[in-house]
Amino acid sequence: MSDLSMYSHYTSLELRRHPHGVLEVVMPGAGANKSGLSTADANMHRELADIWRDIDRDPETRVALIRGEGKGFSAGGDLGLVEEMANDFDVRARVWHEARDLVYNVINCGKPIVSAMHGPAVGAGLVAGLLADISIASKSARIIDGHTRLGVAAGDHAAIVWPLLCGMAKAKYYLLLCEPVSGEEAERIGLVSLAVDEPDLMPKAMEVATRLAQGSQTAIRWTKYALNNWLRSAGPTFDASLALEFMGFAGPDVHEGMRSLRERRAPDFPGGAPF
Numbered sequence: 001m002s003d004l005s006m007y008s009h010y011t012s013l014e015l016r017r018h019p020h021g022v023l024e025v026v027m028p029g030a031g032a033n034k035s036g037l038s039t040a041d042a043n044m045h046r047e048l049a050d051i052w053r054d055i056d057r058d059p060e061t062r063v064a065l066i067r068g069e070g071k072g073f074s075a076g077g078d079l080g081l082v083e084e085m086a087n088d089f090d091v092r093a094r095v096w097h098e099a100r101d102l103v104y105n106v107i108n109c110g111k112p113i114v115s116a117m118h119g120p121a122v123g124a125g126l127v128a129g130l131l132a133d134i135s136i137a138s139k140s141a142r143i144i145d146g147h148t149r150l151g152v153a154a155g156d157h158a159a160i161v162w163p164l165l166c167g168m169a170k171a172k173y174y175l176l177l178c179e180p181v182s183g184e185e186a187e188r189i190g191l192v193s194l195a196v197d198e199p200d201l202m203p204k205a206m207e208v209a210t211r212l213a214q215g216s217q218t219a220i221r222w223t224k225y226a227l228n229n230w231l232r233s234a235g236p237t238f239d240a241s242l243a244l245e246f247m248g249f250a251g252p253d254v255h256e257g258m259r260s261l262r263e264r265r266a267p268d269f270p271g272g273a274p275f
Contacts, residue, residue, distance in 0.1 A: 006054060012044040013051060014069075020213040021062030022206070025051060027125055029070020040124035041078040042095075048124050049098040052105035052113075062213040064109070065205055066128050067116040074125025076146055079258055085249045086258070096246045099124075103157050103238060106131040107231050110221050112212045116205035117141045117183065118198055127157040130165070130191065131231075133224055134212070136205050137183030138198035143191065147245060149178040150261070151253030151269060155245025160231055160238035166191045 007015045014026040027044070040048065055064050068074050084091045106113065106128055115132035121143045129135060130143075137143070145162075147154040154175045162171035166189040174181055187195035196204050212220060248254055253269050260267035 003060075006058060007051075010047050010051065012041070012047045017060070018065075018206070018209075020210050021060060022209045022213050023055060023058070023061040023064050025055075025064055025066040027066070027068045027074055029068055029072065040074065040076065040081070042081050042084075044078075045081065045095060045102075045124050046098055048128060049102040049105060052102075052109040055111055056109045058111075061111055062217060063112050063114060063209045065114045065116065065209045066125075066132065067202070067205065068118065068121075068125060072119025073115075073117040073121040073129060073141065074123055075120060076123025076125075076144075079261065082150070082249075082254070082258060085246075086254050089250075092246055092249050096242065099156060099246075100239075100242055102127050103131065103160065103242075104235075107228050110225070112220055112224055114205055114209045114212070116201050117143070117192070118201055120144065122146055124156070130161060131157050134194075134208050135192040136194045136196065136201065136208065137186055137192045138201045139182065139184040139187075139195045140198055141183035141186070141195075143181040143183070143186055144178060145175050146178055148176060149257065149267065151251070151255075151257030151267065152246075152248030153241060153244040155238075155242040157238075159241035160234045162191070164230060164234070165189075 004015050004017065014028055016024040016026065018024060055061055081095070085095055102124060112134070113128070113132040114134045114136065115129040116136050117129045118138040118141050121129050121141055123146070126143065126145070145154055145158050147158070158175050162175060170189050173179065181191060183192065183195040186192040194204070256267050256269055
């Protein structure tokens with residue numbers, strides 16, 4: 001098995017090498033929390049932002065494949081981290097920087113990225129899932145951008161890529177209402193590249209990753225670079241959405257959003273907004 005020493009400082013993500021230069025990035029689920037889903041605590045959030053720079057520099061990796069483990073792809077942000085962000089300016093500023101890096105590092109990673117999404121796909125993991133160059137979902141996957149349910153603007157990756165993938169009308173419907181999108185529907189509206197039956201998810205994702213790894217690396221990477229200029233051109237839109245999201249973490253609605261999630265009830269947000 002090839003050396004993984006350059007990734008030895010990663011403690012939340014698991015890395016596995018496969019033939020032909022495929023690097024598997026696993027967000028652990030079993031044991032991560034009672035739900036068996038991977039949650040992005042402070043360490044996981046930082047590692048999800050940083051990993052793409054190391055993959056870009058890794059001479060043994062041609063393609064990265066990111067997946068979740070356990071009952072789903074990712075469960076979103078840890079509420080403890082959200083509470084810290086709401087109450088501590090320094091934490092909020094640090095996580096804002098990481099959230100910005102996560103999006104731009106995925107976009108600017110020279111190696112192609114494949115995602116394999118099953119079960120719930122929410123939060124920081126979903127950023128990589130939908131910004132991946134080839135996104136594959138099980139038909140039963142549940143893709144959810146949960147920002148407005150929490151009481152903050154849909155920042156992260158949403159404004160930069162959802163309108164491009166599925167159109168503005170669908171993007172507004174799903175992002176404003178926090179409606180879940182099944183993998184099958186996500187493929188129909190263009191939000192993901194492909195939807196397959198769940199037993200076929202990993203075989204198909206590995207097949208795609210292997211085909212990319214065996215292709216012309218200059219041709220594939222340069223095509224990715226050119227196509228991602230569409231995303232880079234939306235950078236100002238993303239920067240504004242992320243700033244508004246993190247402004248929301250300093251406001252009152254996020255506290256009601258957190259309480260309602262912990263109490264498993266619908267939120268009761270106050271009326272009105274300053275903008």
